Amino acid sequence: MSDPLLQTPLFSLHEEYGARMVPFAGYAMPLQYADGIMAEHQHTRTHAGLFDVSHMGQVALRPIDGDMNRVALALERIVPVDVLGLKAGRQRYGFLTNDAGGILDDLMIVNMGTWFLVVVNAACKAQDIALMQRELSSDCTVEPLPDRALLALQGPEAETALARIAPAVTTMKFMDAKAVTLDGVEAIVTRSGYTGEDGFEISVPADKAEQVARNLLAQPEVKPIGLGARDSLRLEGGLCLYGSDLDKTTSPVEGALEWAIQKARRNGGARAGGFPGADLILAQLEQGASRRRVGLLAEGRAPVRHGAELFAESEGGSPIGVVTSGAFGPTLQAPVAMGYVETAFAPVGTKVFAELRGRRIPVTVAAMPFVPVGFKR
Structure with missing residues (x-):
């Protein structure tokens, strides 16, 4: 028998709002509410949506001796990003790599001034925490934060709604x-998210999560949004889902994530290398990789989904790639996908063919994001 599903601190609130609950990364999570995925997607694009992302892992890295630089340099041993250069009050996207140059997980690193907050994916958090405890404990304390919840308020009216509570x-x-x-609750707020829209991620004590969520849902701009719309929003935004678009066999360069490896960690940089898989990743930064993650737009309205093989020709030949994420894009009113192709087929505008229900349909390599981002720079 499978283990019982875990529940986030907002489980009862989801039920109260009529959510359809589904298993996700070991948790019972809301797939959608009464309005449905399409309406939730569009509401987030035009107003503001509240997402429960409390299944994610939150970890505090605290200096043993007050030296934040020591913690940053320790973290740089396991991630190929510039942590030392991350200023207080700022956050940075990164990833854990293995000795083969693959991605063990992608994550967010937040410099809170006197400690770092690291947010990791739900399905990977046990292995990530174990890795950090093993590799970093000589230089900092590694403290999992299971007593904290995480909410995401996303959309062009997210600031308007949140500012009423926290100007x-x-x-x-x-x-x-x-x-x-937030109305008496101490919170950590980052201006970021996973939808391509402006918005915030809000870390609060788990026992205060429902209070904060209800306060946000009381704002006229805000509705609860489930995993279904979260997936279609992130796909239109060209954002990777770990376990689908990224995994331990995928390098950051193959995944088109080299923008997240700053100059200081590259060849010739002040702290080049020194992370797992550095030889392969640094070589690929200079020479390229044999395959590349790309955006894909299919003709017609039928989505090309995860696992569909990609071909250079409409008939015959061996596959030149595979789709890793695909769905109907409610904003574009057209199917969108991303996947990996041999580098020769990666330029924008290249025509390839995807296997769909026993036939091959034309798809075009497209620039990402598919929908312009709404970040407040």
């Missing part, structure tokens, strides 16, 4: 982080 958020720019008080 200080109006000064924040994309990837800023700040400790704020």
